[in-house]
Amino acid sequence: MGNWLVTGGAGYIGAHVVEALARNGESVVVLDDLSTGRAERVGDAELVVGSILDEDLVRRTLRAHPVQGIVHIAAKKQVGESVAEPLKYYEQNVVGTIRLLSAAAAEGVQAFVFSSSAATYGTPPTDLVTEDIPSQPMSPYGASKVMGEWAARDVAQATGMRAVALRYFNVAGSYAPELGDPGVFNLIPLAFQALTAGEAPLIFGDDYPTPDGTCVRDYVHVADVAEAHVAALQQLADGSDLPPFRVFNIGRGRGSSVREVLDVVADVTGNDTAPVVVDRRPGDPPSYAAVVDRINKELGWTARFELRDMVESAWAAWQHGPGTV
Numbered sequence: 410m411g412n413w414l415v416t417g418g419a420g421y422i423g424a425h426v427v428e429a430l431a432r433n434g435e436s437v438v439v440l441d442d443l444s445t446g447r448a449e450r451v452g453d454a455e456l457v458v459g460s461i462l463d464e465d466l467v468r469r470t471l472r473a474h475p476v477q478g479i480v481h482i483a484a485k486k487q488v489g490e491s492v493a494e495p496l497k498y499y500e501q502n503v504v505g506t507i508r509l510l511s512a513a514a515a516e517g518v519q520a521f522v523f524s525s526s527a528a529t530y531g532t533p534p535t536d537l538v539t540e541d542i543p544s545q546p547m548s549p550y551g552a553s554k555v556m557g558e559w560a561a562r563d564v565a566q567a568t569g570m571r572a573v574a575l576r577y578f579n580v581a582g583s584y585a586p587e588l589g590d591p592g593v594f595n596l597i598p599l600a601f602q603a604l605t606a607g608e609a610p611l612i613f614g615d616d617y618p619t620p621d622g623t624c625v626r627d628y629v630h631v632a633d634v635a636e637a638h639v640a641a642l643q644q645l646a647d648g649s650d651l652p653p654f655r656v657f658n659i660g661r662g663r664g665s666s667v668r669e670v671l672d673v674v675a676d677v678t679g680n681d682t683a684p685v686v687v688d689r690r691p692g693d694p695p696s697y698a699a700v701v702d703r704i705n706k707e708l709g710w711t712a713r714f715e716l717r718d719m720v721e722s723a724w725a726a727w728q729h730g731p732g733t734v
């Protein structure tokens with residue numbers, strides 16, 4: 410296909426996208442400010458250290474490396490932090506995306522793939538979430554992703570660029586032990602952290618209207634997420650009569666409950682310390698999963714890995730060293 414600029418390619422998901430593109434014979438340049446990423450994660454790809462907020466740097470990078478498209482993954486992603494520091498999220502995620510789009514449009518970039526999130530839906534009005542459900546984000550983080558989508562959509566409509574937003578659900582696992590998620594924010598790493606500290610994993614509420622009373626989410630393997638990017642880029646590189654802007658859910662299309670995940674964690678780690686049930690967290694929707702028919706039909710992508718694959722690979726990465734490569 411060709412050459413691509415990947416922002417945030419030194420992060421958890423970005424490094425997997427870079428790895429998948431390299432494995433498919435693509436040439437990649439990474440732009441990352443290393444605020445949460447690590448240089449070692451980009452492999453053989455060229456790394457430009459700097460921020461998407463630096464429009465001059467982005468333009469110089471695009472002139473030095475003419476690309477078919479940009480995969481825009483760089484962002485701040487902690488929901489709680491975004492509530493405490495909303496302007497940080499609006500600056501990094503919204504202004505950052507606008508500067509990047511401005512540089513991309515000025516340099517004639519034709520394709521743009523944007524890392525969006527199920528957080529754009531907020532509390533979905535239904536358990537099975539299609540892309541057509543209106544965006545009602547519940548946090549500045551989710552709002553910043555909606556605004557990023559809108560900016561990409563409108564620039565695409567105005568310039569002839571082709572843009573795609575990929576709304577990831579709960580990303581987990583690792584393609585290789587050295588590519589694990591260094592952040593401990595999600596259920597699986599939080600459970601590993603508790604168990605390795607000799608503590609019980611926590612369940613926030615077991616009285617939800619779900620089969621076992623615990624919240625249900627759609628977990629998707631990061632290697633599958635990376636392949637979805639490859640599929641989107643292949644189509645963008647080949648297709649000329651594509652709509653300016655499309656949105657795709659990235660999930661497995663079915664949910665797993667917190668208790669189900671923790672059962673698999675106990676099995677994989679060999680540590681069956683019983684989880685402790687504590688109060689619900691405010692604002693946690695009981696149950697939702699992605700409807701993934703659109704990406705299946707239009708890009709031929711479907712998730713291949715199961716929950717156990719995610720937990721096993723995440724555990725291998727955790728043992729390799731949390732926060733290390």
Ligand SMILES: NC(=O)c1ccc[n+]([C@@H]2O[C@H](COP(=O)([O-])OP(=O)(O)OC[C@H]3O[C@@H](n4cnc5c(N)ncnc54)[C@H](O)[C@@H]3O)[C@@H](O)[C@H]2O)c1
Nearest residue numbers: 417419420421422441442443444445446460461483484580
């Ligand atoms: N991890 C998930 O479950 C999940 C779910 C939905 C969406 N997302 C989205 O996926 C993307 C990647 O998430 P992740 O889990 O890999 O996070 P991450 O923190 O591991 O990666 C983010 C990367 O972006 C870089 N970065 C941040 N701000 C930058 C800036 N201004 N300029 C240049 N680089 C910058 C960081 O250094 C890091 O390498 C984010 O856009 C996030 O919102 C993640």
